[in-house]
Amino acid sequence: MPSLPELERSLSTIVRPTRRPVAISFAKTAPPGVPRLSGSQPSGCSFWRLAAEGRIFYTAPEDHYNCPVGSYTHNIPLPVERQFELSDTLKLMGEIGYIRMEELPGIPRLPETPAATIYAPLAESPLPPDTVLVCGKPGKLMLLHEAALRAGKVSRPLLGRPTCMGVPAVLEGGIASSLGCVGNRIYTALSEDEMYVVVAGRDLASIVDALETIDSANTALSSYHESRRLALTSA
Helix, strand or coil, rough: CCCCHHHHHHHHHHHHCCCCCCCEEECCCCCCCCCCCCCCCCCCCHHHHHCCHHHHHHHHHHHCCHHHHHHHHHCCCCHCCCCCCCCHHHHHHHCCCCCCCHHHHHHCCCCCCCEEEEEEEEECCCCCCCEEEEEEHHHHHHHHHHHHHHHHCCCCCEEEHHHHHHHHHHCCCCEEEEECCHHHHHCCCCCCEEEEEEEEEHHHHHHHHHHHHHHHHHHHHHHHHHHHHHHHHCC
């Protein structure tokens, strides 16, 4: 079994993520030696940005209260005095045509409230990750998607808003691609040509193992298709 630093190295070499892959782990207690997040953030996906920048920390449920939608996908009940924030946010999204209320039951959620959520760059994660976020360009993330198929792992339908539902979506295994959402792009400064692939931690090693074969195959197919394009294109 390759180590987490080895897995991050392989991803960096072949997939060339635009940010460091982020490991997310859920625990029943705060892990020894890992500091709790200091200060506050406006969204749950803001924690992804901090981890991609190299920070290692854990959050308690109350650290997520500023993000009513992220609290919903992470099964974190808002306190009574703030419960209106979720309904108000959903009402706004419905009124402007961003979401239909009947979509809500289909949004993946964590099965239970995590007592502690640990965020870290993949290579430095203090715990085995439950999910891994890889941010990059579509042409390179394509390789990760194809490697998952080669490894026989479940490939879930393309995800959109909210981006944070990608975390619970792969908990049972497999991989999911996410186009992100406007909130995520603002809170994480994700550019228009970046997107995410979310990988179940348990399947990461086998998917990365298939990456070299997929990368080599794409290089060969690139030459094949370039030759066909030249040979079969006419004025």
